[in-house]
Structures are given as C-alpha cells and as structure tokens.
Amino acid sequence: MEDIQHQQMGYDRATTMFAPDGRILQVEYAEKIVRFGSSSIGVVCKNGVIIISNRRQKDKLIVEESANKINEIDEHIIVVSSGIMSDAKVLIEKARVLAQQHRVTYDSPVSTESIVQDIADIKQQFTQYSGARPFGVSMIFAGVDNNKPSLFATDVTGNYLKYRATSIGENDDKIKEKLKEKYRTDMTTKEALKMTMGIFKEIQGEEYNIDRFDAGILEKGKIVKISGKEIEKY
C-alpha cells in the first residue's frame, strides 16, 4: 500500500532520493534482481573455505568454464556473484587489478578484507551519487590470508560483513536458516561440501541436479575448482 503511494509520488525514481520513511527504493529494487539470481553458498572450514554455486541451466553450447560463476581474484581469493552478470564482471575485474597492484607495490598478497572493502566502497558510491545506477549484484568473497580462511559477503548497498557461512541469490533466507542449523566451526572442507549439497537438495527438491553445480575450494594454499559429480566425489 505504502509502496504504491511511494511509486506514484516518484520517490523510487532515483538513488539520490529518500522516501518519506527514509528508505532508498532504487536500492531495494536492485536487491530484487539479486534475489532472482541463482544461489551460492560459502562456508569457512577448519582447513579452508569453500564456495558452491548453482547454475540455473546447463547450455551445451556454452563452454563450461565460461558459465562458472566462481572466479579467481588472486591466488588466495575467490568470489561468486548473484544478480546482473555484466555488473559483476566489472567489479571482479576491478578486484583483480587491485590485487595485482598490491602484489606489485608491496610484493605480498593483498588481504581478502582489503579487497572486499574497496569493492564495497565502490558499491556504496553508486547508491549515493546521481548519474549512475547501483551495481545490481551481491558477492561472496572467500580468501585465505596467512593460512586463515575467511568469508565475506557484500550486498547492493555496499555494506559487507564477515561470515562463518552465508548464501546469496534465490532462496538465500531459507538457505541461511539451514546453515544456522547445520554449520559447525570444526567442519572440514569435505564435510562442508557435503552439508552444502544436502541443503541444496532439500531446498530444490526435484529440480536438484548435481550437474548444475560448481565448487571452489581454498585449502593447502591453492584453489581447486570442480563441477558436477566431481563435487560429490571430492
């Protein structure tokens, strides 16, 4: 009811406008496109950190690696995105450049949180200044800094938090409820993969198809990317 009034009054036409109740409606709309995106889950484990991502559909014309939404930022950081894929690609490219610049300048890997913070700052600016729309994308970053695994998620507003486990995209709320039930801090990456796929099975029911999943695993100082049945066998 109030939403329709807000729309008729035009409060939802610009990122630079607060509605009378203090909401920024353009940002809320952008969050909807994220919720339409396919689901991903990230989990911190005692021996690493994992991200599992669901492809909505498998298109045999597309080269698999190209459709995989899990991307490397640096040797020790991976990211998965939900929402507008072209927006995500731009932010991923920026993150890569920032990581490279850090390596060149300091001769050491950038910290995961530093990358997350820079990307989040960019996102925030696009919710405050006119002349552009917000980035319609949520992201989970997983990294290992000095052997310590970590997981961050940034939303459309540019806010970010450090997680033990989290989810973005379709059904993210339901998935988080399952994670709260099942997550244990002493899980191995193997156990976490199993738990994650179990949650997907529960949520997707008959639509569940192992062939449509990609996983990124950060452990023992390297990134392992596997897909489909390889995930079950890991």
Next chain:
Amino acid sequence: MEDIQHQQMGYDRATTMFAPDGRILQVEYAEKIVRFGSSSIGVVCKNGVIIISNRRQKDKLIVEESANKINEIDEHIIVVSSGIMSDAKVLIEKARVLAQQHRVTYDSPVSTESIVQDIADIKQQFTQYSGARPFGVSMIFAGVDNNKPSLFATDVTGNYLKYRATSIGENDDKIKEKLKEKYRTDMTTKEALKMTMGIFKEIQGEEYNIDRFDAGILEKGKIVKISGKEIEKY
C-alpha cells in the same frame, strides 16, 4: 497535513530545495532511517569515555567482530554509527585516513574534535549540493586527547555538538531523558557502564538481552572492546 501538501508539491524530492516553511525534507527523511537504527549510548567519565551499542539481533553465521558497530579510528578515538551501515563505513574509512595523515604529517595524534569537524563538513556538503543524497547516518565519536576524554555526536545535517553523554538510533529521545536523570560528571567508566546497561534494560523491557551488546572503553591510554556478559563483569 502540511507534510502531505509539501509532498504533493514535490518540495521533498531534492536536498537542494527548501520547502515554503524553510525545511529541507530530504534531510528529515534521512533522519528517519537513523531513528530506525539500533541504539547506542556514549558517556564521558572521570577516568575515560565509553560507548555501548545494541545489536538488534545476533546471527551466529556472522563473525562477531564484524557485526560490532563500534569501530576504531585511531589509537585514541572510537566511533559508533546508526543508520545506513554502508554510508557509515565510508565515513569511518575517511576518518581513519585523516587520522593517519595527521600522524604522518605532524608525528602526533589528531584531536578528536578535528576528526569530527572534518566528517561533519563532508556530511553538510551532502545536504547542500545536488548530485548525491545525504549520508543517512548519525555517529558518536569518543576520544581521549592529552588524557582528556571527550564525546561528540554528528547528525545527518552535519551539525555536531560536544556532549557529556548522549544517544543515537532507536529511542534516542527516551534514552537522553534517562541520561539527564542519572548522569553524574564524576562517574567512573565502570559506573557509567552499569548506568547505561540499566537504561537499556528499562527501555527495552523484556526484549533486553545482554548478549546483544558491545562496549568500547577508552581509559588508561588504550581501547578496550568487550561484548555481552563481559560488559556486566567489567
């Protein structure tokens, strides 16, 4: 009544527009989002200064330190925010950079008020120029300069005042009334913590849950950050 007229006439669509009664409605709307934020209290004590912040809810998936709204600006300054968290993060980062630049340039810590003034200036600009929305965030800064504790709060407009004790976020007016009753200038940080938690208990009633509180304490030249039951035991 007048508000609805103002809305229909469009006086509330831009930060650069005064309503016929001289109000800037976009700024007033931004203040509402701040009032929806969780509550924080700051108190100057004879032996230091404290900030206590309420997390609305505890999410076991989020790493605690990440959800803590009390942030360090420098070794002698902390800040807590209420409102849009991504906006707050940007301002906190700016404050940190300003503090570092001061250390590098003058080889001495920046004064708390100097940081507050710079952040407030930035906020003011975003209420006067077009091309952006105001920062939807109020902040309490606590600092110790040359062993003198101080407390400042900046609102959405970029105004700031120096306080003995104050509150931002949900129920800030009620909390301030309680503070006026109970605050004494000769309180120790320990006594102030107790008083503060008492006020939260009174205001929140049955919803009060010690586990959802974080405290930042500046005394004896260092910052102490504690949470939940640690606050009661301090």
Next chain:
Amino acid sequence: MEDIQHQQMGYDRATTMFAPDGRILQVEYAEKIVRFGSSSIGVVCKNGVIIISNRRQKDKLIVEESANKINEIDEHIIVVSSGIMSDAKVLIEKARVLAQQHRVTYDSPVSTESIVQDIADIKQQFTQYSGARPFGVSMIFAGVDNNKPSLFATDVTGNYLKYRATSIGENDDKIKEKLKEKYRTDMTTKEALKMTMGIFKEIQGEEYNIDRFDAGILEKGKIVKISGKEIEKY
C-alpha cells in the same frame, strides 16, 4: 494568493528561477528557517562591540562551550549565526581559514569587513548557481580593527550592511525597533549589555531566563566570552 499560484506554477522550486514578479522564492524560503532560529543582538559601543545570543533551551548533556553560538574567527573578530547550524559551521570554518591565510601572508590581522565580504560572496553564489541550495543562515560579525569596533550582518542572499546595532533570528524586527529607541552611540559595553538584556526581557516576557544567554565582548584588544548570570554581573 499570488504565493500559492507561484507554488503551483513551480516558480519556487529552484534558486535559479525568477518568479514573474522578479522574486527568488527559494531564497525567501531559506530566510524563513533563519527566522525560526534563536535571537542574537550585536551592538557597537564607544569602548568595543558586543554580541548577545539566546540559546533556546539548556541541555545539561551538552558541554556548554559547544552549544554557545558565538564563535571566534580570529583574535579580533567574533560571529553569531541564526538558521541551519551545520551551514553556519561551514561558513565559520571558511572565515577562520581566510583570517589565518591573511595573517600568514601579510603578517597582520585581516579587516573584519574583508572577511564579511568574502563570506557574503560565497552566500551570493549559492543563490545564483544551480546544483546547490542557498546557505540557510544569517550572521552577525563583530570586530575591532585598529581599535575601531564594527558590526556587520549578512543575510541569506549574501547582502551585508554595516550596523551600529542589529539583530538576527526570531523576533528580529521587534528587537530592531527596540534598538532604534534605546541605542545611543556613546554607550559603554557594560551599558549596551544591560540595554540588550532589557530588550530580551521585554520581548520574551515570562520565558526570559538569564541562564540561556551567551555574550561575546570585544574590548581592550581581547575577546571575553561569558554566559548566564556572568552577563548580569559584568
């Protein structure tokens, strides 16, 4: 009547638009916020110049010096503002920087009128260019240059005049009428303080409360700032 027509036609939506009768309505609206501000009076005396300012309410949580609206620009210039306090703070800070730059460049104090002119120029620009709103603030500047006291007031449009005595904020017109009756050019600062407080008593009636007043006195080459009962005893 004509005002309502102007509003319906939208002539009052931008600082860059003249109404058909040549008025700039956004500026007039900004002047209203100034009239809602608390009152201040400035008086030139034979031995100096004074500013007296009324705080609307006394909040024991606020540190007194922080709520005092009388601010120093330099060793020989003080200012008081009425309207949007964050706007005033920005202009005061600019004035301070200009005064310091003058000292550094010429090794002598800047003249009061030169500071007033620069601040007035800034204000004028914000009533002529788009992309920002006018500064919602009127200011009284008091200064002593080469032992000659002077008093200036700038309004929202950026116009300024040199006064013997004047007032800004709530009831400014009534106060000016009283000043015309009572002001004498050969008053001492002591006499002027007395006259001023008398005028406030007359205007405010039962609401008058000496505790809510601050005074700034420029005489004998220094600034004296006093508050409440100290004013009566001066």
Next chain:
Amino acid sequence: MEDIQHQQMGYDRATTMFAPDGRILQVEYAEKIVRFGSSSIGVVCKNGVIIISNRRQKDKLIVEESANKINEIDEHIIVVSSGIMSDAKVLIEKARVLAQQHRVTYDSPVSTESIVQDIADIKQQFTQYSGARPFGVSMIFAGVDNNKPSLFATDVTGNYLKYRATSIGENDDKIKEKLKEKYRTDMTTKEALKMTMGIFKEIQGEEYNIDRFDAGILEKGKIVKISGKEIEKY
C-alpha cells in the same frame, strides 16, 4: 493573455529557453526586480559627471556609508545599482579587481567603457547559459577618462549604452522623460545636481525627503561623495 499562456506552457522557467514569440521571459522577470529597486540618475556635465541615488528609507541602525548605493570602482569611476544588492556587490567587486589588474599591468587607469564592457559580458553570459540565473541588477557607471566625463548604463541582459543622462530603478521611464526635457549638454555639475533633485521632487511629490539622497560627483580629478542637505548646498 499571451503571458499567462507562456507561463502555463513553461516557457518562463529557464534562461535558456525562447518563448514562441522569441522573448526570454526569465530575463524579463529579472528586469522587474530592478524596477522595484530605488531610483538613481546619472548626468554628464561640461565639468564632470554626477550620480544621484535615492535610499528608500533611512535606518538609523545602519552606518550611513554602508547604505550608500554609490560605490567607487577606481579613482576615476563610480557606479550605482538597482535590483538585488548582493548581485550588485559581486559585480562591483569584479569591476574593482579588473580596474586594479589594469593599473598593475599597464601602470595607467583603465577606461570606463572597458570596465563596463567586461561587466556587461558577464551579465550576458548569465542570460544565455543554464546552471545559473541572470544577475538581477541594472547599473549606471560614471567615469572621467583623460578629463572626459562619460556615463554608461548596463541592463539585465548585458546590453549597455553610452548616455548623456539616464536613470535606473523605480520610475526610470518617467525620469528619463523629464531628463529629455531639461537636460542641456552645457550644464555644470552644480546645475545638474539642482536639475536632478528637481526631477526627484516632481516625481516623488510628498514623499520627497532630501535626507534620503546620496550623490557622487566626479570633477577636477577626484570623487566627491555627499548626502542629504549637503547636496542642496553643493
């Protein structure tokens, strides 16, 4: 009739828009504010040039020299303005800077027409570009270059003409008619002052009050500024 249509169609909302009949209505509106301003008259004489300006009202709180609308640009140029006083102050300041720059660069006084042309150019730009409103001010410049007196008037559009005698502000058309009747090219400044005050008396009738007039007289290589009864005695 056509004006109301133009208003309803919105042709009068921006300086950058021609109405269907080729008029620029924002400029016409700005001209109205000039007509509301108090009247001034300028007259070229055989032995110099004079400007006489009417103050609408005398406010004993204002220092006289501050309310005087006749301003010096350089040792040999004076100016009087009608319209928005803060706009006028900005243009006068620009004119002064230009005159000083000329002295510094060429070690000789700038010509009056050169100053007039630069100020007129600035005014024209503000009637053609968006992002600002026109300067709401007309000005009479009087100067003596190489012993030759001259008089110029610039209007809101930035057009300027060289006059023998002219008027701006309230009743300018009526005053010009009187000037056409009475002006003779061989008048002395004394005779011209007398003629001018006579015209003001005729136009203002009972409201005429010698105390509300200021005069600027350029003769014998210097500027004389007199007010009120001094004008009659000159």
Next chain:
Amino acid sequence: MEDIQHQQMGYDRATTMFAPDGRILQVEYAEKIVRFGSSSIGVVCKNGVIIISNRRQKDKLIVEESANKINEIDEHIIVVSSGIMSDAKVLIEKARVLAQQHRVTYDSPVSTESIVQDIADIKQQFTQYSGARPFGVSMIFAGVDNNKPSLFATDVTGNYLKYRATSIGENDDKIKEKLKEKYRTDMTTKEALKMTMGIFKEIQGEEYNIDRFDAGILEKGKIVKISGKEIEKY
C-alpha cells in the same frame, strides 16, 4: 495547428530536440526575435561595400555613436546586427579578438570569410549542445580583402552565405525582393547608398526619417561612418 501540437508535446523546449517533422523549434523562436530587430541592408559595389542600418528611434539621452549598430571588427571589416543586442556585442567582441590575434600571429589582416566562419561555428554550437540558448542575432559582415569587397550574412543557426546584396531584421524579405529588382553589380557606393535609401523610403512610407539611419562605407582602404543627412549628401 501542428505548431500548437508541437508546443503541447514540448518539442519546442530545448535546442537539443528535433520535433517529429525534423524542425528545431527553439531555433525558429530565436529567429523571431531577429525579425523584430530593426532593418539593415548590405550591398557590394564595384568600388567598395556598404552597410546601412535603421535605428528604430532616436533617443537624445543616448550618445549617438553608442546607438549606432554598425561596428568595426578590424580596419577592413564592419558588421551590423539584428536581434538581441547583448548577444551581438559578445559575438562582435569575439570577432575583434580573432582579427587581432590574426594580425599578431601572421602580421597581415584576417580574411573576412575566415572571421565569418568562426562566428558562424560558434553560433552553430549553440544550436546543437544543451546548457545554453542559441544566439538570438543575425549579422551582416562587410569586408575588403586585397581590394575585393565582399558581403556575408550569418543567421541564428550558424549558416552563412556570401551575398551581392542582402538584408536582415524587420521586413528583410520585402527588402530582398526590392534588392533583386534594383541591384546592379556595377553600382558605385554612392549609387548603392541612393538605391538603399530609396528602398527604405518605399518600405517605411510615412515612418521614413533620414535622421534614424547610419551607414558604414568601405572604400579606398578605409571605413567611413556617416549618419542621417550625411548619407544623402555622400
């Protein structure tokens, strides 16, 4: 009919908008203001080139040379304008600067067409870019380059053509018809002046008044400017 539809749909509000029939209405409106301007005629002769300009009315308060619309650009180029006089002054000043720059850079006079092209380019830009309105002025340039007289006219759009004889301002179409009848390429400047005044007499009928005309004559390497009865006697 179509025009009213265009106006109601708003196609005529900006220079950057084509109407559905491909017209740029803001430019057409600007052309109207030119047609309201007083008339001028230019004629190329075998021994030079002339411009004759009509002043609408004679104001004895205005110094004659100031009201004369025929202006020098350089020793060998003159120009006359019709439309908004402040716009014309800006373009004339630009033309003068360009001519001077050419003399300084190449130590030779600039060609008339080169000046015309530069001014026309400026005019075109103001019909294509947003952020400004078109220049509301048409101009006739007359020049003699290497003893060859030439005549150019630029319209509001920034188009320009080289003419044998042409007219701008009020009644330009009627005057051009007369010119087509009477113009001969072997006319002397004297004969052309006579023909031109004859055309004005025919067109203006009873309103014709020789005192209201100015002429500029380029012949024998110099510019002659004459007015009123001097034209008849030339």
Next chain:
Amino acid sequence: MEDIQHQQMGYDRATTMFAPDGRILQVEYAEKIVRFGSSSIGVVCKNGVIIISNRRQKDKLIVEESANKINEIDEHIIVVSSGIMSDAKVLIEKARVLAQQHRVTYDSPVSTESIVQDIADIKQQFTQYSGARPFGVSMIFAGVDNNKPSLFATDVTGNYLKYRATSIGENDDKIKEKLKEKYRTDMTTKEALKMTMGIFKEIQGEEYNIDRFDAGILEKGKIVKISGKEIEKY
C-alpha cells in the same frame, strides 16, 4: 498509431532513450530534415567519380560559389550534404582539418575512407550521448585514392557504406531505384553526368531547370566544378 503512443509517452524526447520497440525516435526525426533537403547524386565511373547537386532555388543576390553545396575536403576528396546546412559546415570544416593534419603528419594525402570514418564516428557519438542533438545531415563523399575512385555516404546515425552510386535528400529512394536500373560500372564521367541529369529530369518533371545544378568531377587527378549549362556541355 504506435508513433503517437510513443510521442505521448515521451520516448521521442531524447537521443539517449530507446522506445519500447528499440527505436531511437530523435534520430528518426533528424532523418526527416535530411529528406527535406535538396537532392544530390554520386556515381563512381571507370575514369573518376562525380557528384551532382540540385539547388532548390536560384537567388541572384547570393554569390554562386557560396550556394554550391559541393565542397572540397582536400585535393582528392569532395563532399555534398543534405539537411541542416550549418551542421554540414561544421562537419566539412572538421574533415578539412583532419585531411590537413594527415598531410602535415605523414606528407601524403589521407584516404577517403579514413575521413569518412572519422566524420561518421563524430555523428554516432551525437546519437548516443546526451547534452546535444544529432547532426541533422547526410553526406556523400567522393574521393580518388591512388587513382581509384570511391564513393561513400554517411547517414544521421553515423553509419556509412561504400557505394557504386547513391543519392541523398529529397526523393532519394526514387532516385536510387533509377540508379539501380541505369548504372553500369564501365560508365565514363561524361556518361554518368548524362545519366544523372536524365534521372533528375525524370523525377522533377516540369520543375527541372538545368540552371539549378552543380557538379563536382574528380578525374585525372584534379577536381572540376561546373554548374548549370556547363554540365550539359561537359
């Protein structure tokens, strides 16, 4: 029908807006002004390339060369335009500067296609960015590079194609149909001129008047420009 809906919804007000069916209506409107322009034809021949252009009307007051729409870009490139003549002049001037810069930099003539591509790029930008309207002009470029004649046409969108023969302006579609019938790749310039004039005669019927045509012929390393009856005799 759909067009009227598009207009009422405002899809046709800006170059930066796609209509729901993917059309850019402002560009389509600009194309209409081109269709109102007079016709031109270009033909590649075995011994060169020709352009023939129709002047709508012959004005004896205009110097012929000035009304000729066929312009030289360089010694080996000519161009003809249809649409807004001031827009065309700006693009032609840019093309000339580009050609000169190439000669200066590389000491060799620029290729015709390179010039066409640069001009087309500029045109494209004006259909994609806001802040300006598209160039309302189509152009045929004819050039001879290393003895090879070529012909290009650019439309309003900035698209360009290489032609054997083509037409722009009024009746361009009908003329192209005739060209498809009659064009042979082994024509001489003489034969092509004859064919072209034949097509004009057919299309214009009684309105055909040889005096209103200009031709540009590139053959034997030089440009020949002829008009009216000279075309028939060539």
Next chain:
Amino acid sequence: MEDIQHQQMGYDRATTMFAPDGRILQVEYAEKIVRFGSSSIGVVCKNGVIIISNRRQKDKLIVEESANKINEIDEHIIVVSSGIMSDAKVLIEKARVLAQQHRVTYDSPVSTESIVQDIADIKQQFTQYSGARPFGVSMIFAGVDNNKPSLFATDVTGNYLKYRATSIGENDDKIKEKLKEKYRTDMTTKEALKMTMGIFKEIQGEEYNIDRFDAGILEKGKIVKISGKEIEKY
C-alpha cells in the same frame, strides 16, 4: 500488463533506473533492436572457427565488402554484429585500436578474450551511467590464439560468454535450438559451414538465398572471407 504499468510510471525512461521488479527496461528495449538485426552464427571447429552472416537484402549500388558485416579486428580475430550498425562500427574501431596497441606494446597478438572483455566493459558502463544510451548491438567474436580457436558473444548489457556455437540477431533462439541438436565438437570448418547453411535454410524456408550470405573462416593461421555461392563450394 506489468510492462504497461512500468511504462506509465516512467521506469523505462533511463538506463540508470531499476523498475520495481529489478529490471532495467532501457536495456531490454535496446535488446529488441538487436533482435531485429539480421542473423549471424558462429561455430568452433576442430580445425578453426567460422562466422556466417546473413545480409537482409542485396543492394547492387553498395560495394559488397562494405555491406559485409564480418569484420577483422586483427590477423587472428574477426567479429560480426547485430543491431545498430553505427554503434557496432564504433566498438569495432575501438577493438582494432586495442589490438594494435597490444601488438605495439608487447610485440605479440592480443588474446581474443582480452579484446572481448574490454569491449564488454565499455558496453556495461553504458548501461549503468547516465548521459548516454546503451550500445544497441550484440557481437560474436571468433579468434585463434596459439592455434586454439575460440568463440565469444557479448550482449547489450556487456555480459559475455565463451561458446562452442552460438547465434545473434533475428531468430537467435530458434537457431540455438538447432545448433544444440546438430553441433559436434569434432566438426571441420567445412562440415560446420554445411551445418550452418542447413540451419539457415530450415529457418528461412523460401526466403533463403545463398547470395545473401557472408562467411569468415579462421583456420591455418589466416582469415578467409567468402560470400554467396563460394560458401557452398568451400
């Protein structure tokens, strides 16, 4: 239904606006113009990669190579576009410059994906920032890097994927279905050409005309471009 509501509320007027359901309608409209474009197919083969493109109609006045939509970016990369041809030309030119710069800087060919990513980034920006419209063009890039053939398609949003085989333009969905049926990874370029032409025949039915097709074939380190019957004979 919802679309019409979105249109009436104006959510589809700017690229910088999300509709309440999170869609960016201006981008969707731009995608329609792409679907109106003629069809192209790309296929990766075991011995190379091919692109086949359909010209809607054959115009004998246009030089064939100019109408061919298959363009070279570098010795090892070709591209075909569907949508607004002037937009495509600008992007192709940018790609060429990027490829040349890489050769000059690194003395080695740029990778196909690197070019695709840069062009996709540019496209993304035009869907996020105001002041321009999106590029109305989809593109298929085919390249051979170190003897490995690859195929990419970028859409209007700036998203890109790596394909085994894909299609853009009219009937792209139907063509992709056919490709999924018939594509085998071990096809030779010859077999792929045959398959592709077979699909076109099926889709176009009676309208199929071999003369309207162009093919680009990358194999054995070189680009072969053929048209019409040459495709059947390859």
